[in-house]
Amino acid sequence: LNFTSTLGGQTFNSPFLNASGIHCQTAEELADLEGVKELGGIVTKSATLEARAGNDKPRYYDLAYGSINSMGLPNSGYNFYLDYVQKEHAKPTILSVAGLSVADVIKLLKEVQASDYQGLTELNLSCPNVIGEPQTAYDFETTRKVLTEVFSFFTKPLGVKLPPYFDLVHFDQIAAVLNDFPLTHVNTINSVGNGLVVDVEKEQVVTKPKGGFGGLGGAMVLPTALANVRALRQRLNPSIAILGTGGVTTGADVFAHILCGAQLVSVGTQVIKEGLGVYARLEKELSDIMEAKGYTSLEDFRGKLQVM
Numbered sequence: 001l002n003f004t005s006t007l008g009g010q011t012f013n014s015p016f017l018n019a020s021g022i023h024c025q026t027a028e029e030l031a032d033l034e035g036v037k038e039l040g041g042i043v044t045k046s047a048t049l050e051a052r053a054g055n056d057k058p059r060y061y062d063l064a065y066g067s068i069n070s071m072g073l074p075n076s077g078y079n080f081y082l083d084y085v086q087k088e089h090a091k092p093t094i095l096s097v098a099g100l101s102v103a104d105v106i107k108l109l110k111e112v113q114a115s116d117y118q119g120l121t122e123l124n125l126s127c128p129n130v131i132g133e134p135q136t137a138y139d140f141e142t143t144r145k146v147l148t149e150v151f152s153f154f155t156k157p158l159g160v161k162l163p164p165y166f167d168l169v170h171f172d173q174i175a176a177v178l179n180d181f182p183l184t185h186v187n188t189i190n191s192v193g194n195g196l197v198v199d200v201e202k203e204q205v206v207t208k209p210k211g212g213f214g215g216l217g218g219a220m221v222l223p224t225a226l227a228n229v230r231a232l233r234q235r236l237n238p239s240i241a242i243l244g245t246g247g248v249t250t251g252a253d254v255f256a257h258i259l260c261g262a263q264l265v266s267v268g269t270q271v272i273k274e275g276l277g278v279y280a281r282l283e284k285e286l287s288d289i290m291e292a293k294g295y296t297s298l299e300d301f302r303g304k305l306q307v308m
Ligand SMILES: O=C(O)c1[nH]c(=O)[nH]c(=O)c1Cl
Pocket: 021, 046, 069, 070, 071, 072, 073, 074, 098, 124, 126, 127, 128, 129, 130, 190, 191, 215
């Protein structure tokens, strides 16, 4: 089966990625990812200018149907991740970056531009958990302003990580912004922001930051993730690839993401639930589905979801 694709000048030998933030914050976690042969690429935890401890714990809670997190962007600081991605790796890397202000984003990306890093960078415009900070990509004007400033100097492969949208007009509006820039990709979705999980027995929230409000992931967000992949595929220039993230627990979910237009597919919550062995299971399940349908390559069905 042909699982190979190229993005931003890099060759990905498999459609699988780790979702930024999951098992990709420390040197040990990143080394673990290198050892997962079914992973096509490695995405770093979103890096900020300064290292961050993140929000108070408990800040992650596992549910039967998914997860809620209010991590608060804990990371070792961009120097650590920029050094990491400039080392030799058997797989392509995607350097995820986030800023607490437009100025931080510009400063960070100028460092990346000035470095010898030739791989992909992904600007996270959608973290829902930094207290007092908005999810930038819900503000279309600010998103345009940021991208205009970034592309005035940034010439390396760049994608953006988007929050989920829930209104068809909003899909039109964000696509109208993104189509004006030479992006390599869009990664959709980030967690569904500011959900709330209640422990009825304790009559209490389950995470400490923000009164228990946090980003939702896992099985429960799959229909939202598929809708965002599909809607953006239908609206974005073909030159902008879609990385599908959200709700993947089976090979059928991976197939669905690709059918909606995803080039690569990230797995987050399920890695926490099942461990890194999940990728071998997903690859087997996806292969079995493709063989049963007579497909030999992802191109045979990518973006070919039928309507009624
Ligand atoms: O709280 C986090 O660190 C976090 N959590 C998320 O669910 N998405 C993000 O982009 C980030 Cl940056």
